[in-house]
Amino acid sequence: MKNVVILDDYQEVALEMADWARLGSRASVKVVNRRFSDRNALKQAIAQANVLVCNRERTRIDRDLIADLPDLELIVTSGMQNKAIDIAAANERGIPVCGTAMLGYPTVELTWALILAFFRNLPSEIASLKAGGWQVGLGHGLQGKTLGIVGYGRIGKGVAKAGLGFGMNVLALSRSLTADSAAADGVQKADLDTLLAKSDVVSLHLNVNSESRGLIGAKQFERMKNTALFVNTARSILIDETALVEALTKGTIGGAALDVFDEEPLPNYHPLLSTPKTLLTPHLGYVTEENYRASYSEALENIEAWLDGSLTRVLTA
Numbered sequence: 487m488k489n490v491v492i493l494d495d496y497q498e499v500a501l502e503m504a505d506w507a508r509l510g511s512r513a514s515v516k517v518v519n520r521r522f523s524d525r526n527a528l529k530q531a532i533a534q535a536n537v538l539v540c541n542r543e544r545t546r547i548d549r550d551l552i553a554d555l556p557d558l559e560l561i562v563t564s565g566m567q568n569k570a571i572d573i574a575a576a577n578e579r580g581i582p583v584c585g586t587a588m589l590g591y592p593t594v595e596l597t598w599a600l601i602l603a604f605f606r607n608l609p610s611e612i613a614s615l616k617a618g619g620w621q622v623g624l625g626h627g628l629q630g631k632t633l634g635i636v637g638y639g640r641i642g643k644g645v646a647k648a649g650l651g652f653g654m655n656v657l658a659l660s661r662s663l664t665a666d667s668a669a670a671d672g673v674q675k676a677d678l679d680t681l682l683a684k685s686d687v688v689s690l691h692l693n694v695n696s697e698s699r700g701l702i703g704a705k706q707f708e709r710m711k712n713t714a715l716f717v718n719t720a721r722s723i724l725i726d727e728t729a730l731v732e733a734l735t736k737g738t739i740g741g742a743a744l745d746v747f748d749e750e751p752l753p754n755y756h757p758l759l760s761t762p763k764t765l766l767t768p769h770l771g772y773v774t775e776e777n778y779r780a781s782y783s784e785a786l787e788n789i790e791a792w793l794d795g796s797l798t799r800v801l802t803a
Contacts, residue, residue, distance in 0.1 A: 488513040489557070490789060491535040494544035495519050497773075503782035512793050513537070521545070521751060529554050537562065537792075539785050542772065543570035544750065552576055562788045564588060564772075564781035566801065569694055569721075574803035582792070583801045586784035593771035594644035597719045600743035601628075601687055604715055604765050629653035634685030636678070636701075637692035637720065638663050645689055646673050657681045682709040689717040690724055698724055707733035713740040719771045722746040727758070734761045745771050 490509070492500045495517050506515045513536075521544065522528035528545070532538065535555060540547065540563040547561060549572045561576055566585040573583045603609060606625035614622045633649040635642045638660035646656045656673040659681050668675040678701075682688060688710060692698045702716075703726035710716065716739055718725060727748050733739050741763035749756070750769055758764060784799065791798045 487511060488536040488559075488793070489534050490515045490537040490539065491532050492517045492539040492541075493532070494521060494541040496521075496541075496544075499775075499778060500539075500541075500782055503775075503778045504786040505783075506786060508786065508790065509793075513789065525551070533557075536560065537789055539782075539789075540564070540568060540571065543568055545570065547571045547576075549575035552579060552581070560584070560789070560792050562586070562785045563801070564785065566799070567693070568801070569723075573801055577803060582797050584788040584792075584797060584799045585801050586781040586788070586799060588772060589774075589777045589780060590640045591644060592774040592777050593641050593719050594648065596745060596767070596771045597641075597645050597689055597691075597717060598648050600717055600719070600745070600765055600767065601689075601715065604741055604743050609765065628687075631655070631686035632657060632684050634676070634681040634688045635659065635673070636681065636688065636690050637698075638668075638673075639691060639693070641720075642689075642691035643671065645691060646671065649687075654687075657685060678706070679709060682706055683711070685714060686711065687715045687717060690720045692720055692724055694721050694723055700724070700726060702726065702730075704729040704732065707738050710739045712737060715740055716742045717744075718742075719745040722748045731757050731761050734763055741765070745769055 490513050498519050500517055518531055534557055536557055537560045538558065542564055547570060552558065552572060552575050558581055561571060561581060561583045563571060564586050565588045571583055576583050605628060607623045610622055614620065629652060631654050633654045633656045635646050635656060635658045638658040646658060649656050650672050657676040658668055658673045659676055659678055663675050665675050701724050707729060730742060734742055743765040745767045746769055758766060788798050
């Protein structure tokens with residue numbers, strides 16, 4: 487019998503999201519709900535794993551960890567890419583890495599939840615009401631304002647479409663975007679400097695690569711309006727987090743709505759927790775029942791295919 491270990495099931499729902507009983511006597515399934523700050527403790531918890539099921543990039547599966555897991559035969563991750571897994575090191579050991587589909591619209595929806603909550607001061611207004619108060623500030627509308635989308639892929643296009651629905655002007659940045667294709671979508675192609683300078687909301691939706699890593703730093707925040715909202719529901723590695731804290735503290739930008747961080751879960755001593763004009767959520771972009779059911783069901787299919795002697799949805803280094 488093979489040992490399947492599901493990592494980082496923070497909500498303790500993984501076993502409900504797929505019919506794991508289909509594995510029958512071929513495999514046992516163990517769930518790890520906690521995150522390990524101590525790598526030795528992590529190794530001990532998963533030492534007997536033949537199959538690791540990773541929930542996005544919550545746990546780093548690096549070369550050293552792979553080397554310390556002699557029984558490991560298969561890695562499955564939610565999503566069709568995972569920068570936290572050293573796929574090359576796994577493949578050198580003859581360990582395939584397989585992915586799953588992920589829905590894009592939950593991140594689009596969360597992006598807009600953050601933007602709307604920020605512009606209408608919802609956290610402060612809700613807190614006031616619960617404390618026995620009433621209105622405490624003035625919100626701001628979106629119509630006629632400019633939305634800048636950095637990364638115009640599946641999620642970026644979804645965010646742009648909603649922005650157009652709110653009556654916003656939309657600027658978009660993407661290597662593959664042309665002026666004609668942008669116009670066909672009702673948006674305008676822009677370079678980064680122009681987008682930053684003109685936008686009232688700047689939202690990141692890039693994949694991580696050598697060009698995008700650290701794309702937004704102190705110089706980029708300086709180019710933004712001092713009233714602009716910066717939104718990141720993509721990856722923290724796209725920005726200089728320290729520069730963002732400084733920009734918010736100095737009032738260089740108007741605020742930040744963030745769902746991703748350099749260190750996750752965010753430690754209680756992190757400066758962002760006490761930085762003004764922030765709206766922070768604990769990496770909820772993809773965390774919906776619909777997404778979990780889709781990804782865990784395909785993770786199960788990947789394991790079943792492997793047990794049957796074939797592979798599906800194989801990722802390459």
